[in-house]
Amino acid sequence: MTIDHDGALPVYKQLANLLRGQIERGELRPNRPIPAESRLMQIHEVGRDTVRKAIAILREEGLVIAIQGRGTFVKPKDEAE
């Protein structure tokens, strides 16, 4: 799964969809951290702004929680709100 930098959908939305899929498939596991912003920047060759916008979507959806100094973690399903 890759990012289409010239696609119709904005890159940050593509990245949010990609990460959501990894969470739903269990590739990113509950209570475990997702790759750091810096890693996601490297992996997907996007800027930090784009990474943070993508993660912001997942936060609004209640899928992840970001903790300063620690990382961003996948919420367990039963904690969804």
Next chain:
Amino acid sequence: MTIDHDGALPVYKQLANLLRGQIERGELRPNRPIPAESRLMQIHEVGRDTVRKAIAILREEGLVIAIQGRGTFVKPKDEAE
């Protein structure tokens, strides 16, 4: 030599150039530590992010080596690669 916070060149590149000059002139000597990040922040009135970006450049150039818990040291010339 000072940092121009409103210059055309990014602050972290200016700082890298400044430190490189001090190394080349021997003001920062081989096998000796350069000032700690916290000191460089005070001296040049910049944030840690900027200091670390500047040092990252010097590391990539093989001019210094950073050791966690110890400091950042000027490499001897004959160890240059």
Next chain:
DNA sequence: TGGGATTTGTTCGTATGTATC
């Protein structure tokens, strides 16, 4: 043995500027 101080390493939080579309 332990604890505190120092230093680099890592991570998220926030803001600004620039460029493009």
Next chain:
DNA sequence: TGATACATACGAACAAATCCC
């Protein structure tokens, strides 16, 4: 005008390694 995207810059918090008493 606004949304998208990247780069720069500073803050804050935590972690890990080292050093010293």
